[in-house]
Amino acid sequence: MEILALLSSGLLEALQPINLALILIGVTLGLFIGMMPGLGSVNGVAILLPITFLVPPASAIIFLAAIYYGAMYGGAISSITLGIPGASTAVATTFDGRPLAMKGRASLALVTAAIASFVGGTVSIILFTLFAPALASVALNFGAPEVFALMLLAFATFVGLGGDDIPKTVLSICLGLVFAAVGFDEISGAPRLVFFDITGFLHGINFLVLAIGVYGLGEMLWTIDTTRGKITSTEAKMSVRGIAADTKASMTRGWKGMSIGSTLGFFVGILPAAGATPGSLMAYGIAKMTARDPESYGKGNPDGVAAPEAANNSASTGSMLPMLTLGIPGSPTTAILLGGMVIWGLTPGPRLFTDEPAFVWGLIGSFYVSNFAALVINLSFIPLFIWMLRMPFTILAPMIFVLSIVGGYAATHDMHDVWLMLAFGLSAFFLRKFDYPLAPAVLAIVLGPIAEPTLRQSLLLSSGDPMIFFTRPISGPIMAVAIVFILLPLFAFLRRRGRARSHGA
Amino acid sequence: MRRGEFITAGILAVLSLYMMWKSTELEIGYIADEGPGGGAWPFWLSAIMLICTALIAYNAARRTSPPSRSTEPVLDAEGRKMLVLVFGGIFAFVALVNVISMYGAMLLFLFYYLWFLGRHSLLLSATISIVTPVVFFFFFEALMRVTMPKGMRFTEPFYNWLNTIIY
Structure with missing residues (x-):
């Protein structure tokens, strides 16, 4: 009952005129960002975070969360009408969405995607509302060793579940952590890692400089380099009656995908390395595996649109759970939100629920409102969004570059950081060519300022004995799970080798 | 590769x-x-x-x-050209910020990208290149009170005049 009272006050907070306005703007921007190939929620949140310093923190994060939501809806629009995913989270939506559009059922695919997104979003928000306060109250007893163990777990999931090249993933994590250490040593107060004695490094490397460099500049260069060919768009005729019929059709033909996606997405979203992209791919895979007619998948099965779309929305809410309750982000986008919260003077983690209940519940309330707003805006403006998709990339790209440069400057007011951002952007472009995952580096630069002090405090507590992480009742099991994740690739490697040997014999 | x-x-x-x-x-x-x-x-x-x-x-x-x-090159000829033209443009944009101000550099960069790289019409390119910095100026300087670099001294009279509008 207490939760219901808190939730209703949160809903009232989210419906305040300024917050409601920001939700509507955020969702619309998010839809646009998600729809545009080369831009996803993480790019939108990274590029737009610097301009939210004007509004109060609670409203700013509501705005950014609305962008996150909208982007999950928007990705499907280009997956279906262009056949290229608007964001990596909508890759699985192309598998069946595009064939449906080619058959002249683009409208059915778009409506199914919107409704599945809404169902996925709603299911996950309800799960979130039930789990979050309980998890936060458990986490309240965490000390430095437990927090460090959680950080290690977050990085371990990238190694074990990220699916990228292991040495490259580890390198990316370490690079982010070392960049986070630039500036001053917090304990001795001495300057640290002031590269080439350039004074600009004395104030450290702001996480936004790396995030905008990677997701603003680097990603745009990558998109320009990879999508040189022409893109053809499918027309979708929409009418009120058509939408009503398609809604009915999508509910009867896509309910199974929706239920698989909604539940699976939430739990995959909680894992730091996973998030919405693998969540949607897994949901698609499981929906196909359990289907009575798996051969119809890939040819335009509404379930194949519903499963990934429900999953990516569900996962985006899921990834907010560890961010708000434990202070570890569940996805690159939430990592940037977490960094933003620190700038706004909020300490993410379990204390947030007791210290800032109005903020937390206002944000949770906004999830419900944003989700509903995204459904309505999406369904009513689909023709407009399709028209906007015809905007040439040569107009969008320079705008993004300008926003990145201006945003990077607004974050720190130092041209040194803008130059650094340029360097990061160019490096990110090349590193991506060689399959270096960069999301771990962005996550690490956000978590570095938490991970290092907790490690040092823990070792101080134990007079330098690292066993402190293993002997405490909560940090011990977390460390054990983290180590299993780190060793997972090794097990897989040994098994592959064993199998290869037995084949050879 | x-x-x-x-x-x-x-x-x-x-x-x-x-x-x-x-x-x-x-x-x-x-x-x-x-x-x-x-x-x-x-x-x-x-x-x-x-x-x-x-x-x-x-x-x-x-x-x-x-x-x-992979035997593919990291960047083929077209990719190299793209990188030089696009990244070179961004580089020049940032380099010009301290000379002709953030807004001036933005205007030139947009015009270069839209007209020269994007091959859009002169009218469209000029309109977007001029309207964007103006919108950014009023958004950042007036609404958010964030001051962007104004470049060298010679831009001062112009910005003094703009400031009389917003203050």
Whole structure:
């Protein structure tokens, strides 16, 4: 009952005129960002975070969360009408969405995607509302060793579940952590890692400089380099009656995908390395595996649109759970939100629920409102969004570059950081060519300022004995799970080798 | 791609070594009653990075990573041209910020990109290039009270005039 009272006050907070306005703007921007190939929620949140310093923190994060939501809806629009995913989270939506559009059922695919997104979003928000306060109250007893163990777990999931090249993933994590250490040593107060004695490094490397460099500049260069060919768009005729019929059709033909996606997405979203992209791919895979007619998948099965779309929305809410309750982000986008919260003077983690209940519940309330707003805006403006998709990339790209440069400057007011951002952007472009995952580096630069002090405090507590992480009742099991994740690739490697040997014999 | 994989690993190895060396400016060992020294965290992380670069190079030598098996060039002629024109444009944009102000540099960059790279009509290019900095100016300077670099002295009269509108 207490939760219901808190939730209703949160809903009232989210419906305040300024917050409601920001939700509507955020969702619309998010839809646009998600729809545009080369831009996803993480790019939108990274590029737009610097301009939210004007509004109060609670409203700013509501705005950014609305962008996150909208982007999950928007990705499907280009997956279906262009056949290229608007964001990596909508890759699985192309598998069946595009064939449906080619058959002249683009409208059915778009409506199914919107409704599945809404169902996925709603299911996950309800799960979130039930789990979050309980998890936060458990986490309240965490000390430095437990927090460090959680950080290690977050990085371990990238190694074990990220699916990228292991040495490259580890390198990316370490690079982010070392960049986070630039500036001053917090304990001795001495300057640290002031590269080439350039004074600009004395104030450290702001996480936004790396995030905008990677997701603003680097990603745009990558998109320009990879999508040189022409893109053809499918027309979708929409009418009120058509939408009503398609809604009915999508509910009867896509309910199974929706239920698989909604539940699976939430739990995959909680894992730091996973998030919405693998969540949607897994949901698609499981929906196909359990289907009575798996051969119809890939040819335009509404379930194949519903499963990934429900999953990516569900996962985006899921990834907010560890961010708000434990202070570890569940996805690159939430990592940037977490960094933003620190700038706004909020300490993410379990204390947030007791210290800032109005903020937390206002944000949770906004999830419900944003989700509903995204459904309505999406369904009513689909023709407009399709028209906007015809905007040439040569107009969008320079705008993004300008926003990145201006945003990077607004974050720190130092041209040194803008130059650094340029360097990061160019490096990110090349590193991506060689399959270096960069999301771990962005996550690490956000978590570095938490991970290092907790490690040092823990070792101080134990007079330098690292066993402190293993002997405490909560940090011990977390460390054990983290180590299993780190060793997972090794097990897989040994098994592959064993199998290869037995084949050879 | 294969050569690029080695070069990238090499550059990252040099970076790791540099960061290890830079970390030793502070204590990298354990200080009794004080915990690990200030340099320990970045030093050992950079050391792990160095080991990773060695593993990456080893994998590339055994041709187990996709880029080390690929025979495609890292950038073909068109890709190189794109990078020089686009990134060069951004570079010039940032370099011009302290000369002709953020807004002036933005205007030139947009016009260069839209008209020269995008081959849009003169009217469209000019309209977007002029309207965008004006909107940004009023958004940042008037609404958010964030001052952007105004460049060298010669832009002063112009911005003084604009400031009389917003203040």
